Amino acid sequence: MSKPTILVVEDDLGLREALVDTLLLGGYRCLEASDGAEALIQLGQHKPAMVISDIQMAGMDGLALLKAIRTKDLNIPVLLMTAYGTIDAAVEAMRCGANDYLAKPFAPEVLLHQVERYLLAPAAEVPQPVVADPASLRLLALAERVAQSDASVMITGPSGSGKEVLARYLHQCSGRAEAPFVAINCAAIPENMLEATLFGYEKGAFTGAVSACAGKFEQAQGGTILLDEITEMDLGLQSKLLRVLQEREVERLGSRKTLRLDVRVLATSNRDLKEAVAQGGFREDLFYRLNVFPLNWLPLNQRPGDIVPLAEHLIARHQRGRGAVPQLSAAARDKLEGHGWPGNVRELENVVQRALILCVGDTIGADDLFIDTLELPMAAPSVTVEEPRSDSLGDELKIQEHQIIVDALSQNGGSRKAVAEQLGISPRTLRYKLAKMREMGIELPA
Numbered sequence: 068m069s070k071p072t073i074l075v076v077e078d079d080l081g082l083r084e085a086l087v088d089t090l091l092l093g094g095y096r097c098l099e100a101s102d103g104a105e106a107l108i109q110l111g112q113h114k115p116a117m118v119i120s121d122i123q124m125a126g127m128d129g130l131a132l133l134k135a136i137r138t139k140d141l142n143i144p145v146l147l148m149t150a151y152g153t154i155d156a157a158v159e160a161m162r163c164g165a166n167d168y169l170a171k172p173f174a175p176e177v178l179l180h181q182v183e184r185y186l187l188a189p190a191a192e193v194p195q196p197v198v199a200d201p202a203s204l205r206l207l208a209l210a211e212r213v214a215q216s217d218a219s220v221m222i223t224g225p226s227g228s229g230k231e232v233l234a235r236y237l238h239q240c241s242g243r244a245e246a247p248f249v250a251i252n253c254a255a256i257p258e259n260m261l262e263a264t265l266f267g268y269e270k271g272a273f274t275g276a277v278s279a280c281a282g283k284f285e286q287a288q289g290g291t292i293l294l295d296e297i298t299e300m301d302l303g304l305q306s307k308l309l310r311v312l313q314e315r316e317v318e319r320l321g322s323r324k325t326l327r328l329d330v331r332v333l334a335t336s337n338r339d340l341k342e343a344v345a346q347g348g349f350r351e352d353l354f355y356r357l358n359v360f361p362l363n364w365l366p367l368n369q370r371p372g373d374i375v376p377l378a379e380h381l382i383a384r385h386q387r388g389r390g391a392v393p394q395l396s397a398a399a400r401d402k403l404e405g406h407g408w409p410g411n412v413r414e415l416e417n418v419v420q421r422a423l424i425l426c427v428g429d430t431i432g433a434d435d436l437f438i439d440t441l442e443l444p445m446a447a448p449s450v451t452v453e454e455p456r457s458d459s460l461g462d463e464l465k466i467q468e469h470q471i472i473v474d475a476l477s478q479n480g481g482s483r484k485a486v487a488e489q490l491g492i493s494p495r496t497l498r499y500k501l502a503k504m505r506e507m508g509i510e511l512p513a
């Protein structure tokens with residue numbers, strides 16, 4: 068498989084080199100530019116598969132570069148990097164057509180994970196989900212058969228269970244494998260930006276739409292779109308989505324030109340969809356349209372046969388390019404199999420990453436597996452969120468936020484509605500934050 072090329076635009080030479088090193092280790096090729104103007108020259112001469120650019124740069128900055136790229140109507144994925152805390156810049160970036168943004172500082176794995184959302188990791192041939200438990204083997208066999216059709220697929224399962232992995236696998240096994248796979252997380256995009264992000268817009272369609280921008284559906288033309296966490300979409304937008312799916316055509320905001328779509332639709336949710344429909348939060352007709360073929364991941368603790376093979380796979384993945392791959396001792400395997408995994412595979416991945424830092428030699432022992440420290444007693448009146456020590460302001464704030472949410476849940480007897488009201492955030496934002504906390508292995512008061 069040929070390696071995709073990424074154009075890295077950053078005026079800080081040290082940081083640019085670090086980014087390039089990470090991407091090279093991840094198996095990509097790189098082009099470099101120190102500002103937007105140089106990047107445009109590179110774009111004119113080469114055809115990179117993606118652009119990763121800083122926002123603040125002397126000369127032509129990242130937003131100006133992004134606007135220039137979108138004005139040329141290039142559909143190339145653009146990932147912008149913002150300084151920590153400059154949320155306005157991040158919103159502006161999404162509004163101008165950035166595919167995503169990364170808040171600095173970020174770990175190398177975060178960068179590679181973001182890139183993999185748009186480009187298939189070159190080191191991995193077909194990213195086959197690791198399965199060994201009989202229930203998961205059946206699910207994968209079913210997915211392989213479903214992949215051959217063009218049917219919409221709804222992938223359900225708790226947070227961190229592997230829904231996106233399965234969606235990518237469906238795409239890879241389908242006749243669309245060579246065409247784009249475009250994933251959009253409906254919960255992570257600000258509500259007022261989701262419509263424009265999905266369907267695209269013309270210049271002037273709304274304040275701030277300084278240039279035309281293709282939407283995710285357009286970007287996925289000929290391939291597959293993944294609507295991640297679809298139940299987080301508001302009802303108004305659900306109706307518009309339904310129309311696009313029924314008519315198989317899309318209109319950019321502010322345009323009357325319709326574009327015929329040839330896109331396979333996959334969706335995921337970690338909520339009980341029937342319940343969401345019954346409660347009026349999810350349209351029944353959209354549910355039936357997307358749920359043509361449902362696939363469901365069980366929580367990790369209900370497919371115990373997957374735990375050790377997954378741990379071994381994740382150890383190998385995170386050790387790639389760093390020498391010999393450590394093995395799990397018998398006690399370590401027992402410890403992994405004995406844990407409840409409220410954060411599912413993502414929690415397992417965190418534990419594995421920590422173990423790789425802690426283990427000495429070529430064996431991961433039970434003591435290298437830090438799993439219990441992050442668990443909180445269920446429904447404790449006031450509990451302390453223990454997280455790995457960190458000196459960065461961002462992590463400190465997150466720890467405080469988690470503590471506030473846990474305390475509010477305890478005070479309100481676990482009522483999500485009451486907690487959202489007390490904290491002055493929308494139920495949707497609260498659900499998103501709780502899902503992220505669960506992924507970190509934080510057990511929440513019931």
Ligand SMILES: Nc1ncnc2c1ncn2[C@@H]1O[C@H](COP(=O)(O)OP(=O)(O)OP(=O)(O)O)[C@@H](O)[C@H]1O
Nearest residue numbers: 196197198225226227228229230231232337412413
């Ligand atoms: N069966 C699997 N084989 C290999 N890796 C897996 C598998 N399941 C999950 N993972 C890994 O675990 C992590 C979480 O998986 P993924 O993002 O697919 O979960 P998710 O259910 O989509 O999560 P969320 O609900 O938060 O969107 C990823 O790093 C993924 O690569």
